Amino acid sequence: MPVLMMMLTAWLVISGQSATDTNLTVPAGRQSDSVAIIDIRTPIDSITSASVKRRLEEAIKDGADAIVFDLNTPGGEVEAMLDLCHTIKQQDEILTVGWVNHQAYSAGALIALATEEIIVTDGARMGDAAPIAAMPGMGLMELPTAERAKLEAPLLTEVIDSARRNGYDEKLVQSFVAVGFALWEIESLDGSKRRFIDANEYVEIFGKKPPIQRLRGDQPKDASTAPPLDAEASEMLEAMQEIPSDRTLPEMETSANWKLTGQIVGQEELLIVDSESALRTGLATQKISSMKELMGYFGAAQTTEYKEHWSEHLARFLISWPVRIILVVVMIITFLIEAAVPGSGIFGGIALVCLGLLIGAPLLIGMAEWWEIVLILTGLALIATELLVTPGIGIIGLLGVTSLLVGLVSLVVTADLGSQEGSQQLVTTIAAIAVSLLAGLSVAWWISKKTGKLWLFNRLVLDAQVGMDSNLVELNQFETQPEDLTGCETKAETDLRPTGKVRIRGIIHDARSNRGWVAEGTPVKVVNRFGEELEVEPLDVPPSTKESPDQ
Known part of the structure; x- marks a missing residue:
């Protein structure tokens, strides 16, 4: 029994010593009792940026000591990525670590570089962060040289800043973004x-040109000694930096103490590193492939994962380019059909649902600006006023259409209009709106011709009739009618919303109230006629002694 107690005591002491040693191996600056894990596992967009910011605030509020960004992404939008990098670099009071958990290409690589440390899983890959243009429905597009250089500038500025903040080689990280950075190790x-x-x-170091070891296509076999960036571009990038460079190179006198390991990236290549080369080049600090290893890396007692909300998943689907364009097209077409063939409310309901989804999805995650919604609602109100209250004025309807279109374009176009991405979104949105207007008017006209209800089109051309002789207008409006029903009094057969039905002498007629909603059974009087539709107004006094229309 004493022997057993001694063995048990010894085991406890050894176990405690091992745990203590493990904790002691964690640098003080990395030691964290509570680690928050924020995953980024989708293409990076404005939803990602908003979601990560929300989760970051929650983690800090919950008392996390370190934030791990769990990255497995193909890249994404430039504006969203730069916004995220800025947010990460603002976290001065908490350690940020990028965990390349399989892949971090393009924007994902730049987000990893923005963190203070990078860790990788076995077989992880990161890099290839050159700017590309993608037109919805048309795929990737080649950028002109001038446009490419314009887009590269903010990315190069970003990676140089990350390198100087976090101790990465600034020439190495620039080769993620731009071709021409042929590098040797x-x-x-x-x-x-x-x-x-x-x-x-x-x-300058060895007194001779380096050997070309990575040839591609028609690339010259002799290395070019021209700097990757010209003097003007280098000066511009340096002027954008807040932290001075501390990069040092060996002198020619000490070149004998150095040896060439190999060419790491070719003249026409973008750098991509795997887990082993990331560790060798100093980009990554350690290989971490499990949650247990992650906790050991920080000496953490607990980890907490902060996931995207369901609302963010839904919003991402609803604000995706194909869905947004479809919603805009369907909304415009159904609105025009409802205006051309009023009464049922089905098409108007579909239009309102589409509008609600267009506005609601950004509102759900706090991405919609208040003035965009005000413009859209104001535009709809002005259009309704033009059609229902003051037909023929013209200017009110024009202001309404302009307000609605500006609000829709602003809501759909999320990128900076000064960027290539923003320009592409603007062109696509305007094209979609133009096509949907043409399609909507065509369908509305076809339905109107089939049903004989031309109310919308009569309203649209009413201002042209105002300038005509009143006798000619009256003749033109009523010459095909068997009977002038102006002045007849009856009751609303259905609710007028403001369209509906009235019965005159046993015949059901389409009618529209000129005073908005009128309840079923309300006495009304015919005041005008547009094609097959009667314009009526509610009576403020009991019906006159004129012959009852229902008799």
Whole structure:
């Protein structure tokens, strides 16, 4: 029994020593009792940016000591990525770590670089962050040289800032973004230092051109010693930096203490690193492939995962480009059909549902601006006023259409209009609206001709009739009618919303109230006629002694 107690005591002491040693191996700056994990596992867009910000605020409020961004993304929108990088770099009071958990391409790679440390899973890959243009429905498009350089500038500015903040090689990270950054890796003979240099720097150190080891296409076999960026571009990028460069290179006198390891990226390539090369180049600090290893990396007692809300998943679907364009098209077409063939309310209901989804999805996650919604609602109100209250004025309807279209375009176009992405979204949105207007008017006209109800089109051309002689207008409006029903009094056969039905001498007629909603059974009087539709107004006094229309 004493022997057993001694063995048990010894085991407890050894176990406690092991745990203590494990904790001691975690640097003080990394030691975190509570670690929050925020996953980014979708293409990066404005929804991602809003979601990550929300989850980051929740984690900080819950008392997290470190934030891990669990990355497995193909990339995404430039504006959203830059917004996220800025948010991450503002977290001065909490450690941020990028966990490349399978892949972090394009925007995902730049988000990883924005964190203070990068860890990788076995087989992880990151890089290839060159800007590309993608037109909805048309796929990827090649950028002109000038446009490409314009888009590269903010990305190069971003990665250089990340490198200087977090201790990465700034030449190495620039090769993620732009071609032309052919780089060679050199290592000190004792293996303690590594540098990544271009051909010009290689000549300055070793007095000769570097060997070309990564050929592609018609690339010259002799290395170019021209700097990757011209002097003007380099000066511009440097002027945008808040932190000065501390990058140092070996002198030619000490070149004998260095050796060439190999060419790491070619002249016409973008850098992509796997988990092993990320560790070797100093981009990643450790390989972490499980939650247990992650907790050990921080010496953490607990981890908490912060997931996207269901509302954010729904909003991402609803604000996706195909869905938004479809909603705009359906809304415009059904609105025009309802205006052309009023009464049922089905098409108007569909239009309102589409409008609600267009506005509601951004509102759900706080992305819609109040003035966009005001413009849309004001536009609808002005259009309704033009059609129902003051037909023929014209200017009110024009202001309404303009307000509605500006609000819709602003709501759908999320990128900066000064960017290539914003320009593409603007062109696509305007084209979709134009096509939907044409389709809606065509369908509305066809239905109107089939049903004989031309109320909308009579309203649209009413202002042209105002300038005509009143006798000619009256003749033109009523010459095909068997009887002038103006002045007849009856009751609303159905609710007038403001359209509905009235019965005159046993015949059901389409009618529209000129005073808005009129309840069923309300006495009304015929005051005008447009085609097959009667314009009526509610009577404020009991019906006159004129012959009852129902007798």
